[in-house]
Amino acid sequence: GNSVTQMEGPVTLSEEAFLTINCTYTATGYPSLFWYVQYPGEGLQLLLKATKADDKGSNKGFEATYRKETTSFHLEKGSVQVSDSAVYFCARRVDSSYKLIFGSGTRLLVRP
Amino acid sequence: DTEVTQTPKHLVMGMTNKKSLKCEQHMGHRAMYWYKQKAKKPPELMFVYSYEKLSINESVPSRFSPECPNSSLLNLHLHALQPEDSALYLCASSLSWRTGSTDTQYFGPGTRLTVL
Numbered sequence: 001g002n003s004v005t006q007m008e009g010p011v012t013l014s015e016e017a018f019l020t021i022n023c024t025y026t027a028t029g030y031p032s033l034f035w036y037v038q039y040p041g042e043g044l045q046l047l048l049k050a051t052k053a054d055d056k057g058s059n060k061g062f063e064a065t066y067r068k069e070t071t072s073f074h075l076e077k078g079s080v081q082v083s084d085s086a087v088y089f090c091a092r093r094v095d096s097s098y099k100l101i102f103g104s105g106t107r108l109l110v111r112p
Numbered sequence: 113d114t115e116v117t118q119t120p121k122h123l124v125m126g127m128t129n130k131k132s133l134k135c136e137q138h139m140g141h142r143a144m145y146w147y148k149q150k151a152k153k154p155p156e157l158m159f160v161y162s163y164e165k166l167s168i169n170e171s172v173p174s175r176f177s178p179e180c181p182n183s184s185l186l187n188l189h190l191h192a193l194q195p196e197d198s199a200l201y202l203c204a205s206s207l208s209w210r211t212g213s214t215d216t217q218y219f220g221p222g223t224r225l226t227v228l
Contacts, residue, residue, distance in 0.1 A: 044219040102154035
């Protein structure tokens, strides 16, 4: 089937801690993969993307690597800030679909 | 510039009102989308326009009526809504909507709708 699974939140970290948010997908092809971030009261912003296996997307200190072997696209950041507190959505699109399929979202709360 | 703008930011309406949501982009994108997002849930696709023609309607009730007057504008006309229609309505656009595309969808900030 076609789905995206994210780790349950909320994730609570102290400032400067290391962040990992897990994301795995199922697909029959090789979908483009995305991470979107939604700050409180706002719409979705594209954080990063990868379009083929072994691609690494990066932006604002966040990184995610497209792992075909493990069908994963985990989001990482070496040192989180309070301003990173938001909901993070993993998403995928496959060639045969017009849709973006979203994961359920993971809320991140970073404490000073 | 990857900006999609939406107005109004907030909207409160009664069940007998008629209102419209507006979305605009000037990136030359030819595909535009409406999504509905309930609290603590991911966005759900409602409509897709490609080259100003409605391509996809995800079985949305007729009280939601989309319109694409030109390549930069997308409207969502609302009539006789129900309280359960209260949600954040997001507009998005991408360069194209062709199968096989890896085009990125860019989202606007959304309109928060409350139906009383």
